Amino acid sequence: MNNNTLDFTQEEFQDILEKTSSMILNQYQNLASQKGFNVNSQEEVERWFNEPLPLEGKNSLELLQEAQTKVLDSATGNLGLNMYAYVMSGGNQMSTIAELLASTVNQNNTKWHLAPAMTEIEKRVVKWTTEMIDYTPNAGGAMVSGGSEANLAGLTVARNIFFKKLDIKRNGLFGVKPFTIYCSTETHNCVDKSVTLLGIGTNQLRRIATKADLTIDTNILEAQIQTDLANGFMPFCIVGNAGTVNTGAIDDLTVLSEIAKKYQMWFHVDGAYGGLASSLPSLKQKYAGLEKADSIALDFHKWLYQPFEIGCVLVQDWGKMRETYFKEADYLATELQTNPNARLEFNEHYFQLSRNAKAFKVWLSVKAYGFDRIRAMIQKDIDLTHYLSKLIIESTDFELKSSSDLAVACFRYTGEKTTEDEIIDLNQKLIPALEADGRVFITGTKLNNEFVLRACIINHRKTEASIAYLLDTIRDVGSRL
Numbered sequence: 001m002n003n004n005t006l007d008f009t010q011e012e013f014q015d016i017l018e019k020t021s022s023m024i025l026n027q028y029q030n031l032a033s034q035k036g037f038n039v040n041s042q043e044e045v046e047r048w049f050n051e052p053l054p055l056e057g058k059n060s061l062e063l064l065q066e067a068q069t070k071v072l073d074s075a076t077g078n079l080g081l082n083m084y085a086y087v088m089s090g091g092n093q094m095s096t097i098a099e100l101l102a103s104t105v106n107q108n109n110t111k112w113h114l115a116p117a118m119t120e121i122e123k124r125v126v127k128w129t130t131e132m133i134d135y136t137p138n139a140g141g142a143m144v145s146g147g148s149e150a151n152l153a154g155l156t157v158a159r160n161i162f163f164k165k166l167d168i169k170r171n172g173l174f175g176v177k178p179f180t181i182y183c184s185t186e187t188h189n190c191v192d193k194s195v196t197l198l199g200i201g202t203n204q205l206r207r208i209a210t211k212a213d214l215t216i217d218t219n220i221l222e223a224q225i226q227t228d229l230a231n232g233f234m235p236f237c238i239v240g241n242a243g244t245v246n247t248g249a250i251d252d253l254t255v256l257s258e259i260a261k262k263y264q265m266w267f268h269v270d271g272a273y274g275g276l277a278s279s280l281p282s283l284k285q286k287y288a289g290l291e292k293a294d295s296i297a298l299d300f301h302k303w304l305y306q307p308f309e310i311g312c313v314l315v316q317d318w319g320k321m322r323e324t325y326f327k328e329a330d331y332l333a334t335e336l337q338t339n340p341n342a343r344l345e346f347n348e349h350y351f352q353l354s355r356n357a358k359a360f361k362v363w364l365s366v367k368a369y370g371f372d373r374i375r376a377m378i379q380k381d382i383d384l385t386h387y388l389s390k391l392i393i394e395s396t397d398f399e400l401k402s403s404s405d406l407a408v409a410c411f412r413y414t415g416e417k418t419t420e421d422e423i424i425d426l427n428q429k430l431i432p433a434l435e436a437d438g439r440v441f442i443t444g445t446k447l448n449n450e451f452v453l454r455a456c457i458i459n460h461r462k463t464e465a466s467i468a469y470l471l472d473t474i475r476d477v478g479s480r481l
């Protein structure tokens, strides 16, 4: 180690890289046997890391070995075949390499001249994204941390464009009636969080009832907008779902866009989970109206199989993003740069002033695999979900509780139980029991207030055999409860 910097000698660094390569390869060699969850108590995991601030460095190869045993070997099995909880995709190998390379050159994607290639790559990835989902090619956009932040960013633009109409910059909020925002009861809680952060307050978030298919009831929505108008509120934004987290329900985006237009409201779509499935010919029709959205939230660490974290916000044009975020500062001035007007400055279009080059992993992986292959994996996830539903319907000890166009199935294990109370009790006990078992990782949710198991299949490595293994494991653990 060179004591004047933090760098290792070239030879030392090569050894470290070789060890790292073998650790990564090892992950893939052992995929088939990777458990959904590695059972270690909280106290134990805390103990592994319980040490004072290290003042002296440790041998790097020994340190990597420590990382192997304490972190990699105990990691939740997102890569493997047995993860069904939440919305966890398995990442992809090319993006792993991209992250290593991007952090090596350590670019700050916030000003063009700080990261020329990475900025142009991010612009290109925004363009490609519009192609993937058939959105306006002129859209502006930015890579963000995930779906929650993409929704917050889209709704921030919605609010600020609305504020512009009211000239809030000069008038302030004094005398302004509450402005209201609408979404279905199935909408992700990041919309509630965004509404809170934006100072709108959840009292002004109207959660509209859904129909039997768990999509928003647009008649109730329009009636609520009219009631609010009659009561002096200012309806300003509708949030549509392009795939809900619970069941993958896709709202009628065409009708929502028409209602938004009729009442001069912003139309934002949460496509964090399902937005990219609109690229499938088999589902295209379901997403009609997506192209009318004023802003869209997408999540690339879901159905673009990117490693955490990366989401994407799209807005109809760059100008609206700049209106929302641009703030002059002497230390950021661009006038003296070469051809400043041609250079897109991400800091002027988004909140952060330091941003990593997230788009690089999308660029590298989409070029490596080709979008057709990625799209085929999305279709495979959906086909495997249909396979899971079929196995459940054909069984005598499971019952299917939702049907989805996307890759999420809600169901219950009934075993030999006959009464409703017994079945509810059994399924609630299954969650901790399956976690303690560890072979598969699955969580639950509530549909119309009823507790159900929820399997989300969003991993290009899954197979029919792994789907059958999920049910066999639930059966095995459940029958012993």
Ligand SMILES: Cc1ncc(COP(=O)(O)O)c(C=O)c1O
Binding pocket: 086, 087, 145, 146, 147, 148, 149, 151, 188, 190, 243, 244, 245, 270, 271, 272, 273, 274, 299, 311
């Ligand atoms: C529909 C929907 N919206 C938003 C989010 C939040 O995304 P993230 O967890 O990336 O913040 C999710 C996550 O599952 C989701 O499914």
